[in-house]
Amino acid sequence: MTNSQNNSSVVDPRGPKPRKIMSRRNIILYGTLLVVAIYYLIPLYVMIVTSLKGMPEIRLGNIFSPPVEVTFEPWIKAWAQACTGLNCDGLSRGFWNSVKITIPSVFVSIAIASINGYALANWRFKGANLFFTILIFGAFIPYQIMIYPLVILLRDLGIYTKLPGLILIHSIFGMPILTLLFRNYFTTIPEELFKAARVDGAKFWGIYFRVMMPMSLPIFVVAIIMQVTGIWNDFLFGVIYTKPDTYPMTVQLNNIVNSVQGVKEYNVNMAATLLTGLVPLTVYFVSGKLFVKGITAGAVKG
Amino acid sequence: MFNKVQLERFFVGSVMLAFVSLVLSIVGIKSQLFQNIQYLLLFISSVIVLLIGIQSKSINFFSNRLQKQILGWLISAICSAAIWAFAQKGIQSIFPAIMGYRKAWNTLEPFALYATVVFIMFALMLIIIGARDTKIDRPGYIERFLVYNLSSKIAAMPMIFTSIGIFIIATLWTIYHSFTNSRMLPKSDFIGLGQYERLWSSDRWYMSIENLAIYGVCSLIFSLFIGFMLAALLDQKTRFENTFRTIFLYPFALSFIVTGLVWQWILNPDYGVEKIIRSLGFDSFVFNPLYNADIVIYGILAAGLWQGTGFIMCLMLAGLRGVDQEIWKATRIDGIPMWKTYIQVVIPMMRPVFVTTLVIIAAGIIKVYDLVVAQTSGGPGISSEVPAKYVYDYMFSAQNLGQGFAASTMMLVSVLIVLIPFAYLEFGRRKYD
Numbered sequence: 001m002t003n004s005q006n007n008s009s010v011v012d013p014r015g016p017k018p019r020k021i022m023s024r025r026n027i028i029l030y031g032t033l034l035v036v037a038i039y040y041l042i043p044l045y046v047m048i049v050t051s052l053k054g055m056p057e058i059r060l061g062n063i064f065s066p067p068v069e070v071t072f073e074p075w076i077k078a079w080a081q082a083c084t085g086l087n088c089d090g091l092s093r094g095f096w097n098s099v100k101i102t103i104p105s106v107f108v109s110i111a112i113a114s115i116n117g118y119a120l121a122n123w124r125f126k127g128a129n130l131f132f133t134i135l136i137f138g139a140f141i142p143y144q145i146m147i148y149p150l151v152i153l154l155r156d157l158g159i160y161t162k163l164p165g166l167i168l169i170h171s172i173f174g175m176p177i178l179t180l181l182f183r184n185y186f187t188t189i190p191e192e193l194f195k196a197a198r199v200d201g202a203k204f205w206g207i208y209f210r211v212m213m214p215m216s217l218p219i220f221v222v223a224i225i226m227q228v229t230g231i232w233n234d235f236l237f238g239v240i241y242t243k244p245d246t247y248p249m250t251v252q253l254n255n256i257v258n259s260v261q262g263v264k265e266y267n268v269n270m271a272a273t274l275l276t277g278l279v280p281l282t283v284y285f286v287s288g289k290l291f292v293k294g295i296t297a298g299a300v301k302g
Numbered sequence: 303m304f305n306k307v308q309l310e311r312f313f314v315g316s317v318m319l320a321f322v323s324l325v326l327s328i329v330g331i332k333s334q335l336f337q338n339i340q341y342l343l344l345f346i347s348s349v350i351v352l353l354i355g356i357q358s359k360s361i362n363f364f365s366n367r368l369q370k371q372i373l374g375w376l377i378s379a380i381c382s383a384a385i386w387a388f389a390q391k392g393i394q395s396i397f398p399a400i401m402g403y404r405k406a407w408n409t410l411e412p413f414a415l416y417a418t419v420v421f422i423m424f425a426l427m428l429i430i431i432g433a434r435d436t437k438i439d440r441p442g443y444i445e446r447f448l449v450y451n452l453s454s455k456i457a458a459m460p461m462i463f464t465s466i467g468i469f470i471i472a473t474l475w476t477i478y479h480s481f482t483n484s485r486m487l488p489k490s491d492f493i494g495l496g497q498y499e500r501l502w503s504s505d506r507w508y509m510s511i512e513n514l515a516i517y518g519v520c521s522l523i524f525s526l527f528i529g530f531m532l533a534a535l536l537d538q539k540t541r542f543e544n545t546f547r548t549i550f551l552y553p554f555a556l557s558f559i560v561t562g563l564v565w566q567w568i569l570n571p572d573y574g575v576e577k578i579i580r581s582l583g584f585d586s587f588v589f590n591p592l593y594n595a596d597i598v599i600y601g602i603l604a605a606g607l608w609q610g611t612g613f614i615m616c617l618m619l620a621g622l623r624g625v626d627q628e629i630w631k632a633t634r635i636d637g638i639p640m641w642k643t644y645i646q647v648v649i650p651m652m653r654p655v656f657v658t659t660l661v662i663i664a665a666g667i668i669k670v671y672d673l674v675v676a677q678t679s680g681g682p683g684i685s686s687e688v689p690a691k692y693v694y695d696y697m698f699s700a701q702n703l704g705q706g707f708a709a710s711t712m713m714l715v716s717v718l719i720v721l722i723p724f725a726y727l728e729f730g731r732r733k734y735d
Contacts, residue, residue: 033535037549043564043608044552050567062578063568116461123454131458131465138469140665140721144693144710148488148703149472175464204453233557235672236690240698250559254676257563270567277560284555285548292551295613296620 051075051271058266074265078272083262084255087244091272094252098232098279100163101248105170106227110220113175117182118208122194132179139176147240154241161243169237174230178223181294185219186212222294225287229280249276473714480707488703497708507709510687513599517688518667520603521610525663526656528607529614534644536615537622547619551612558609562676565605566592592678595685602677602686609673610666614659621655622648657724664720668713689713 046063051074053067061068080090087093120128150169151160159165189212197207213220238248247255253276257269284291480498483491501507532550536543553561568574571590579587591601625648633643649656671690678686689709697706 029535029538029540033532033540033546036532037546040549040553040608040612043561043568046568047564058573062581063570063573064578112460115457119454119458119461123451123457125451125454125458128454128458131462134465134469135461137721137725138465140661140717141469141473142668142690142710142713142717144690144706145476145714146468146472147693147710148697148706149475150468152488172464172468175461179461204457229555233555233559235557235559235675236694240694250557250672253563254559257566258676258679266567266570266573269563273560273563277556280555280557281552284552288544288548291555292547292616295554296616 047270047274047277051078051267051274053267055265055267074267074271075275077265077268078256078275082256082268082272084244084247084252084259091249091252091256091275094247094249095275097163097242097246097252098249101166101170101238102228102231105167105174105231106224108167109171109174109178109227110223112171113178113223114182114213114216114220115208116175116179117184118186118212120179120183121186122207122212123204132183135176135179143173143236151240161241161246163242163246166237166241166246166248169241170227170231170234173237174227178227181223181226182216182219185216189215218290221287222290225283225291226294228283229291232279476707477711477714480704480711482704482707484703484707486701486703493704497704498712501705501708501712506684506687507689507692509684510689510692513686514667514670514688516599517603517606517670518664520600521606521667522660522663524603524607525611525614526659528611529659530618530649532611532615533618533622536619547612547616550615553609554613556609558672559676561605561609562602562673565601565608566677569601569604593682595682598678598682598686602673605677606670606673610663614663617655617659617662618652621652624655625651657727661720661724665717668717 042064049066050058050063052070052072053061054069054071054073057068078090079092079095081088082090119125120132150172154160154165154168157165159168193211193215194207197211202210232248233250234248235250235254238251242248242251253272256272479488479490481492481494482489483493483496536546540546569590569592571577571593576587576589579589591597591604629647629651630643633647638646669690670688671694674680674686674688674691680687680691689712693706693710693713696702696709
């Protein structure tokens with residue numbers, strides 16, 4: 001686009017105009033992108049590098065220099081020995097708590113939200129849109145205003161500070177965005193299929209399990225990706241609705257790193273941070289485009 | 303005198319009323335009010351039964367719909383009566399075995415009272431509303447509510463429960479209690495606007511608001527600008543687009559805690575950026591955002607932007623892909639430079655995307671909490687406090703619930719200020735999907 005000097009040529013060249021690889025435009029474009037990409041990658045690099053160094057090396061060198069002596073000691077320490085308060089069994093407890101929270105929460109919230117979305121898309125009843133609008137508004141309301149009544153609710157149910165309580169909370173607060181996701185997807189499924197199933201005598205649940213669910217596996221995968229990363233990364237609900245024994249990984253990580261007692265071991269801290277980020281990062285890199293689809297599908301129509 | 307459907311309603315209603323008064327008389331209600339109602343109900347139902355008796359020829363008592371209605375109401379009547387009876391003394395003397403459970407079921411008494419009241423109300427409503435539909439001879443609202451599309455309604459129960467039971471009631475509960483003097487436990491000791499006066503005279507709250515304003519404005523401008531620039535760069539049929547996008551977006555998969563801790567480490571003055579620049583020879587170089595009360599919020603902003611801009615870029619990229627590609631050909635033929643096309647054609651076309659993105663960013667900003675906790679814990683001093691942290695600290699650490707409720711109500715108000723114009727613009731004009 002920038003070089004338009006050859007408009008005086010008499011013989012028309014055929015085919016698309018060849019582009020110079022090292023044109024000014026390309027240098028600016030890829031140069032900018034590369035610089036920004038490096039900026040984005042630096043924190044990850046620093047995390048990895050720091051977690052592989054020993055403490056003496058950290059004190060002497062700078063944070064960007066690669067480790068002279070690679071050691072996995074900090075990783076082992078972060079996993080099995082790092083202290084939060086009186087407990088010194090490392091992040092492993094938080095990790096297993098997070099697993100115990102995430103798996104049922106993902107399952108429950110997706111089951112509920114998909115059925116809600118299905119009812120909203122195909123079996124709309126009077127007043128359904130009102131509830132749905134309230135639900136979507138609820139996604140924007142600051143959680144802080146609903147925290148304490150929910151503490152009371154969980155206490156009355158006897159699951160406050162227990163894992164089922166947190167699972168319930170995640171199912172509730174995951175509902176708006178997931179319901180929107182499923183509703184929007186189910187409305188794109190041709191209505192003829194739904195009608196055909198009805199003619200064949202299928203009822204509400206029959207159509208859901210035999211027609212809708214098998215046809216919408218991609219959106220289920222997207223929802224699983226969204227929920228796994230979302231719930232794993234949650235901090236606010238974890239710190240409110242659990243106690244030290246049941247702290248999820250993010251809360252425990254924050255307690256380990258920001259604890260005031262003892263000598264700060266930066267390499268252990270960074271190893272712990274990386275360990276916590278590892279699960280969502282794995283999900284992100286494995287899922288690739290589905291992750292993008294999930295976050296944009298939830299947002300663009302909301 | 304009456305037509306068929308009206309009489310049906312009367313019949314169902316009178317059966318129910320008679321049943322209620324029967325239950326009330328069996329159970330034996332001590333309250334003066336209920337004793338009078340009991341006779342009233344008995345009187346009304348006997349009048350209605352009499353009326354029906356006169357005209358009974360015109361009613362088909364075995365019509366499918368009537369049977370269904372009567373069955374449904376009988377079941378609900380029996381249920382509420384059973385709950386009631388269980389809590390009453392009269393029935394205990396008949397079945398002494400129940401006596402032992404009485405204590406455990408004490409709590410049910412208000413519920414049973416409630417159930418009975420609801421039941422009576424329903425009976426009245428059935429007569430009133432049911433009668434309204436007689437002209438077109440179709441089932442009344444209640445029957446339609448209970449029978450039509452029932453499995454869908456059952457399936458949507460969690461949604462209804464969440465939207466009404468949690469989002470509405472919990473919000474109202476908090477707003478209500480923000481006017482009370484609750485400390486350790488919520489109580490209904492009204493002090494008017496006292497909590498709000500305290501809130502707005504607290505330095506810490508002012509600091510939180512100021513920080514949120516700086517963080518909000520900056521992150522709005524920068525993330526929109528950077529996000530759009532990156533999206534525009536990636537939209538030039540760029541090679542390795544996927545690689546770049548993966549790199550820009552990966553921080554979004556990380557939690558705010560991880561983000562905050564990494565940036566805390568990078569901005570650490572003893573080991574981080576400051577030390578490196580100093581070791582290059584600039585001995586007096588100072589760069590310690592997290593330990594300088596004046597600029598600490600910008601340190602948090604840097605981390606927040608690193609985490610969230612990739613997401614904005616993705617939204618923008620989706621928006622750019624939604625723009626008609628013919629536009630580019632048209633403007634190229636007209637010889638309009640690219641940057642001008644972006645500003646004058648493409649951005650106006652992407653208005654809805656920008657509005658949505660704006661709302662998403664704004665809703666995210668008000669919730670900022672984890673990042674601050676991880677990066678600075680509100681320090682140094684109170685210089686990086688945010689409203690969400692204020693709420694949490696007053697509710698769960700300072701044992702001053704009233705303050706927490708008042709602060710969270712203020713947060714809600716600020717969100718509504720953003721949200722209501724948006725909702726009006728987006729959904730006010732056209733019907734919701």
